[in-house]
Amino acid sequence: MKYILGNWKMNGLCEETAVLAHEIALQPVHQSTNVIIFPPFTSIHIAKKELSGSKIALGAQDVSPEREGAFTGDISASMLKESGCKYVLVGHSERRLLHGENNEIVRKKATGAIANGLKPVICVGENLAERESGNYLQIIRDQVTHSLPSLTHSDSYLIAYEPVWAIGSGKTPTIRQITEVHKTIASLLYRDKSVAGETAITPILYGGSVKATNAREILSSEGVDGVLVGGASLKADEFCKIINSADGAGN
Numbered sequence: 634m635k636y637i638l639g640n641w642k643m644n645g646l647c648e649e650t651a652v653l654a655h656e657i658a659l660q661p662v663h664q665s666t667n668v669i670i671f672p673p674f675t676s677i678h679i680a681k682k683e684l685s686g687s688k689i690a691l692g693a694q695d696v697s698p699e700r701e702g703a704f705t706g707d708i709s710a711s712m713l714k715e716s717g718c719k720y721v722l723v724g725h726s727e728r729r730l731l732h733g734e735n736n737e738i739v740r741k742k743a744t745g746a747i748a749n750g751l752k753p754v755i756c757v758g759e760n761l762a763e764r765e766s767g768n769y770l771q772i773i774r775d776q777v778t779h780s781l782p783s784l785t786h787s788d789s790y791l792i793a794y795e796p797v798w799a800i801g802s803g804k805t806p807t808i809r810q811i812t813e814v815h816k817t818i819a820s821l822l823y824r825d826k827s828v829a830g831e832t833a834i835t836p837i838l839y840g841g842s843v844k845a846t847n848a849r850e851i852l853s854s855e856g857v858d859g860v861l862v863g864g865a866s867l868k869a870d871e872f873c874k875i876i877n878s879a880d881g882a883g884n
């Protein structure tokens with residue numbers, strides 16, 4: 634199973650959303666591919682209408698860690714569920730950086746999302762200074778250890794490795810760099826010997842400057858269960874090519 638996720642970020646009024654979601658909904662999706670799009674909150678209802686009857690699922694870009702109450706501007710997991718979302722991004726680097734979200738908040742959001750029947754996509758990744766310090770694997774281990782609801786393999790969440798220096802920059806890590814981090818994350822989840830040898834069930838995705846031209850190579854790499862696409866998911870033809878590249882990219 635491969636996952637192709639489209640994070641639209643803060644882009645698209647309702648009319649643009651309708652056109653983009655409509656075009657993506659026309660794309661045939663292989664039975665072993667999961668496609669999920671993450672529109673802004675205000676366009677979720679439009680995307681839901683356009684995607685109805687298709688195999689494409691909906692997610693939101695963030696969720697409150699709180700259940701309900703006096704949290705002006707926030708959106709709860711149950712509200713997202715009611716809007717038709719099955720997934721939610723938590724701990725995206727733009728949230729961590731621009732909104733001061735730390736691992737503890739990310740963990741609370743992920744836990745609350747699961748309790749309300751949503752699957753969180755928990756994002757982790759090092760910035761350029763951390764990569765250049767050589768200490769990036771330890772930084773990612775710390776993020777994973779403290780952002781996950783529990784440090785074990787589970788199909789109730791997904792993990793997205795997104796090196797901050799690759800997001801929106803056009804720079805992608807080498808396949809070796811991607812697989813090194815994916816293996817490190819997997820070894821944390823499967824460190825418990827009692828589960829060793831079982832089929833991996835927590836999907837680990839890669840994100841950061843994924844395009845139609847590099848998607849197949851990334852998706853075919855060892856330990857990569859899917860991609861989280863930002864900029865390239867805003868162009869229907871480009872995103873549909875990425876969806877197609879999952880076909881035959883291995884399991």
Ligand code: PGA
Nearest residue numbers: 800801841842862863864
């Ligand atoms: P990008 O964004 O594909 O535009 O680099 C990825 C992301 O932020 O999820």
